[in-house]
Amino acid sequence: MTDAATARLRLLRTNGIGPVAYRHLLARFGDAERALAALPTLARRGGGTAPVPADEGAVRREQARVAALGAAYLFIGDPDYPPLLAELNDAPPVLIRRGDTGLMRRPCVAIVGARNASAAACRFARALAHDLVAAGVTVVSGLARGIDTAAHVGSIAGGTIGVIASGIDVVFPPENAALQEEVATRGLLLAEQPPGTEPRARHFPYRNRIIAGLAQGTVVVEAAPRSGSLITARLAAEMGREVMAVPGSPLDPRAQGCNGLIREGAILIQSAADVLEQIRPIDARAVRAPADTYAGPPPEDADDAARAAVTALIGHAAVPVDELVRQSGHAPSAVQMVLLELELAGRIDRHAGGRVSWR
Numbered sequence: 001m002t003d004a005a006t007a008r009l010r011l012l013r014t015n016g017i018g019p020v021a022y023r024h025l026l027a028r029f030g031d032a033e034r035a036l037a038a039l040p041t042l043a044r045r046g047g048g049t050a051p052v053p054a055d056e057g058a059v060r061r062e063q064a065r066v067a068a069l070g071a072a073y074l075f076i077g078d079p080d081y082p083p084l085l086a087e088l089n090d091a092p093p094v095l096i097r098r099g100d101t102g103l104m105r106r107p108c109v110a111i112v113g114a115r116n117a118s119a120a121a122c123r124f125a126r127a128l129a130h131d132l133v134a135a136g137v138t139v140v141s142g143l144a145r146g147i148d149t150a151a152h153v154g155s156i157a158g159g160t161i162g163v164i165a166s167g168i169d170v171v172f173p174p175e176n177a178a179l180q181e182e183v184a185t186r187g188l189l190l191a192e193q194p195p196g197t198e199p200r201a202r203h204f205p206y207r208n209r210i211i212a213g214l215a216q217g218t219v220v221v222e223a224a225p226r227s228g229s230l231i232t233a234r235l236a237a238e239m240g241r242e243v244m245a246v247p248g249s250p251l252d253p254r255a256q257g258c259n260g261l262i263r264e265g266a267i268l269i270q271s272a273a274d275v276l277e278q279i280r281p282i283d284a285r286a287v288r289a290p291a292d293t294y295a296g297p298p299p300e301d302a303d304d305a306a307r308a309a310v311t312a313l314i315g316h317a318a319v320p321v322d323e324l325v326r327q328s329g330h331a332p333s334a335v336q337m338v339l340l341e342l343e344l345a346g347r348i349d350r351h352a353g354g355r356v357s358w359r
Contacts, residue, residue: 010056019091045345046342071097098189110215117254122146126150128151135272137159143180147229220246227257246258314357
């Protein structure tokens with residue numbers, strides 16, 4: 001890979017730099033080398049110590065491992081990076097992929113649901129996925145037990161994308177090893193984490209945002225209250241995507257999540273025709289081209305007045321960045337720079353929905 005790609009990976013693999021900070025840094029400084037050099041100054045302005053850049057040797061070893069696995073990097077801004085995913089403020093700056101990236105250029109629908117799903121729900125998910133790919137739709141899921149597995153099995157012959165919470169070379173659950181390899185060779189396998197990363201609980205919400213972000217709509221087939229599938233549905237709704245759910249018996253706890261979604265306004269789904277009605281027609285003019293690394297005004301240097309105003313408004317409860325802009329009276333670019341300085345100093349956390357809080 002080029003030195004520029006190595007520098008971008010070093011920036012991304014640096015502790016304390018997440019997707020939002022990464023994109024702001026590239027927007028402000030133009031390239032990763034200059035962004036890495038600016039970290040000490042920015043962190044000092046934020047009142048903390050600069051994060052130590054990721055070791056170049058470790059990054060190059062990661063690149064060699066990705067190549068040895070027959071995988072490749074997909075950076076935001078690359079022609080093959082999915083435009084719907086690029087619309088997210090916290091879109092993954094880089095994905096590691098094996099398989100056919102062309103599947104992301106087709107209309108995509110996510111199918112998610114319970115890991116301990118009923119036999120009837122798995123059968124429905126498998127048939128729904130089969131009918132959707134027959135209609136030219138790519139099915140996206142997370143290669144988990146239950147509904148995810150059924151969705152991939154039903155769509156493997158026509159176009160499926162598996163998004164995993166681990167490294168591209170790690171299988172979870174273990175019984176899906178053969179299926180994961182089949183998805184990688186016949187469909188598309190995506191991972192945000194570096195190779196060798198074992199799945200941790202904190203990784204699954206990040207995986208879920210990718211599943212929802214790739215798709216025009218998300219179908220929940222079976223889900224208990226407070227399940228990961230409902231997190232995916234909530235993320236899809238926050239992204240402005242369609243949320244669909246398959247109803248179930250009120251006597252089955254696994255149906256409570258779907259029935260609740262429908263009560264709150266999700267589209268009731270009984271067949272692939274119902275799904276297709278919600279996602280078509282798709283006007284390509286409504287999809288932002290993924291050419292820009294950061295959508296929005298790049299951060300500009302902030303003065304002490306902006307720092308004082310913004311820091312006074314931040315609390316331990318997460319607050320939307322737009323609200324900080326409105327109440328501070330400072331330009332969005334200046335507010336973003338203050339937040340970038342504070343994040344690099346390790347003083348704030350970023351949350352879903354463009355919100356921040358004190359750490």
